[in-house]
Each structure stands twice: as C-alpha cells, then as structure tokens.
Amino acid sequence: VFGVVTLFFGxxxxxxxxxxxxxxxxxxxxxxxxxxxxxxxxQRPFLGIGFGGFWSSSTREIHNISEAHSGYLExxxxxxxxxxxxxxxxxxxxxxxAQEVLTYDYDWGSLCICYLFMALIFNITESTFSSLDxxxxxxxxxxxxxSTRAASNDLEVTRDTGCRxxxxxx
Numbered sequence: 777v778f779g780v781v782t783l784f785f786g787x788x789x790x791x792x793x794x795x796x797x798x799x800x801x802x803x804x805x806x807x808x809x810x811x812x813x814x815x816x817x818x819q820r821p822f823l824g825i826g827f828g829g830f831w832s833s834s835t836r837e838i839h840n841i842s843e844a845h846s847g848y849l850e851x852x853x854x855x856x857x858x859x860x861x862x863x864x865x866x867x868x869x870x871x872x873x874a875q876e877v878l879t880y881d882y883d884w885g886s887l888c889i890c891y892l893f894m895a896l897i898f899n900i901t902e903s904t905f906s907s908l909d910x911x912x913x914x915x916x917x918x919x920x921x922x923s924t925r926a927a928s929n930d931l932e933v934t935r936d937t938g939c940r941x942x943x944x945x946x
Contacts, residue, residue, distance in 0.1 A: 780848050780860070806845040806901055813844050817852045824856035847899025850906035863905065867892065870916065873923045888919045
C-alpha cells in the first residue's frame with residue numbers, strides 16, 4: 777500500500793524523509809518520472825498495456841529512460857489495477873506461507889519474511905517486480921516454491937491408502 781500511495785502523492789511520503797537526511801526530495805528525479813508516467817498508466821487503468829509491453833523501443837526514446845523507477849508503477853503500467861491486485865495477493869500468499877514456515881523452521885521463515893520486506897521497500901524506488909529475469913524476483917519465486925516444498929516434506933501421502941502420515945525423522 778505504501779509503495780502505491782507514494783506514486784500518487786508524487787514521492788512526498790518518502791521525499792520528506794530523505795530531505796530530512798540532506799538528500800534530494802525528488803529522489804534523484806524519480807518523482808518527476810512518476811509524474812510523467814502515472815497519466816499514461818491511467819489511460820489503461822484496469823488491464824494495462826500487457827505484461828512487458830510498455831517499455832518498447834519507441835517508449836524508451838520518448839521518455840529517455842528504460843524503467844519507471846518504481847516496481848509498483850511498472851506493474852500498473854503493464855498489468856493495470858487488476859495485475860496490481862493479483863500481485864498483491866501473491867505477496868500476501870508469500871507472507872502467509874513464510875509465517876507457516878516459521879512454526880517448524882524459524883530461520884528459513886525469517887529469511888523469507890526479511891526478503892519479502894526488502895523487496896517491498898526496494899521496489900518503491902526501483903523496478904524489479906515487473907520482470908521475471910531480475911535477481912530479486914527470481915529469489916522471491918524461489919523462496920515461495922522452496923517454502924512450499926519444505927512444508928510438504930513434513931507430511932507424506934502414502935500411495936496405497938492416500939492417507940497423510942507424519943514423518944518422524946529420516
């Protein structure tokens with residue numbers, strides 16, 4: 777929510793904090809980029825342009841940049857509010873799974889939660905959510921899949937009865 781709100785308030789939510797530390801309140805021009813791109817996102821607010829479809833070579837030339845410097849704005853440009861909602865559901869599902877993992881593997885669950893928080897904060901001013909080939913997105917997907925696998929290792933389905941039995945050791 778904070779990442780999306782930051783876009784609509786022109787970065788003032790983060791800019792006030794950074795300016796108190798003696799940094800550029802426009803977040804090194806990011807809030808100006810957001811102001812230019814947000815009206816374009818509102819031209820197709822529900823479904824966006826399409827996954828990976830916004831940053832064509834002509835769009836890169838017009839704006840003289842190759843990313844929106846906000847993962848939330850990138851998702852909004854590409855997939856609209858529907859995509860942003862689905863992405864939010866994915867993130868919430870990742871947090872829920874990490875919380876479940878905490879009960880039997882505290883270190884792994886903590887790592888997952890820390891990585892999720894880091895990704896959410898990082899994507900306020902950088903774009904990694906909209907591409908599946910960035911390291912951060914790949915790690916998030918890996919953590920989600922690994923957490924699912926780790927949870928399924930605690931319970932095993934027997935082939936002959938289909939009943940679940942708990943494993944007691946190796």
